[in-house]
Amino acid sequence: MTAATSAAATDFGNATPTHATVLIARIARVVRQRFEQALTPLGLRQRHVVALSYLQGHGPTAQRALAARLCMDASSTVCLLNELEDDDLVVRRRDRSDRRRGVVALSAKGERALREVNSALQAVEDEILTGLDGSERALLQGLLGRLCRGESDWGAIARDA
Numbered sequence: 001m002t003a004a005t006s007a008a009a010t011d012f013g014n015a016t017p018t019h020a021t022v023l024i025a026r027i028a029r030v031v032r033q034r035f036e037q038a039l040t041p042l043g044l045r046q047r048h049v050v051a052l053s054y055l056q057g058h059g060p061t062a063q064r065a066l067a068a069r070l071c072m073d074a075s076s077t078v079c080l081l082n083e084l085e086d087d088d089l090v091v092r093r094r095d096r097s098d099r100r101r102g103v104v105a106l107s108a109k110g111e112r113a114l115r116e117v118n119s120a121l122q123a124v125e126d127e128i129l130t131g132l133d134g135s136e137r138a139l140l141q142g143l144l145g146r147l148c149r150g151e152s153d154w155g156a157i158a159r160d161a
């Protein structure tokens with residue numbers, strides 16, 4: 001972590017903001033910067049990881065359904081999938097039951113890329129959460145999970161990336 005990133009991650013001035021929203025926004029900015037830095041050597045961006053992770057968790061998915069789940073328009077989805085396909089991270093094929101429908105699946109190389117991403121993100125997480133012990137990290141994970149439960153907006157990350 002750079003000195004500036006470290007300072008930004010831990011120094012919010014003399015007073016802690018009174019609203020959790022402000023704290024979350026500040027921490028999110030630092031996490032996003034570190035996330036992007038960790039992905040750069042892998043040749044990936046956040047939107048790539050969101051799409052690959054979705055496919056890993058849900059299996060082969062109709063291209064139109066993937067676009068809907070990522071909250072992306074059709075042309076943006078095509079551009080994203082072109083990038084992933086060019087890097088052999090996904091495979092697109094026609095649905096045998098409906099030749100008009102494209103199906104997207106994670107490739108073996110995409111699976112390997114996600115393992116590398118998970119290692120890189122674990123390092124970022126360890127860096128960001130360095131001041132928390134194991135039980136505090138577990139508590140934070142649980143609380144964040146509760147905040148996200150029921151959220152289907154994968155696309156907020158993809159759109160903003």
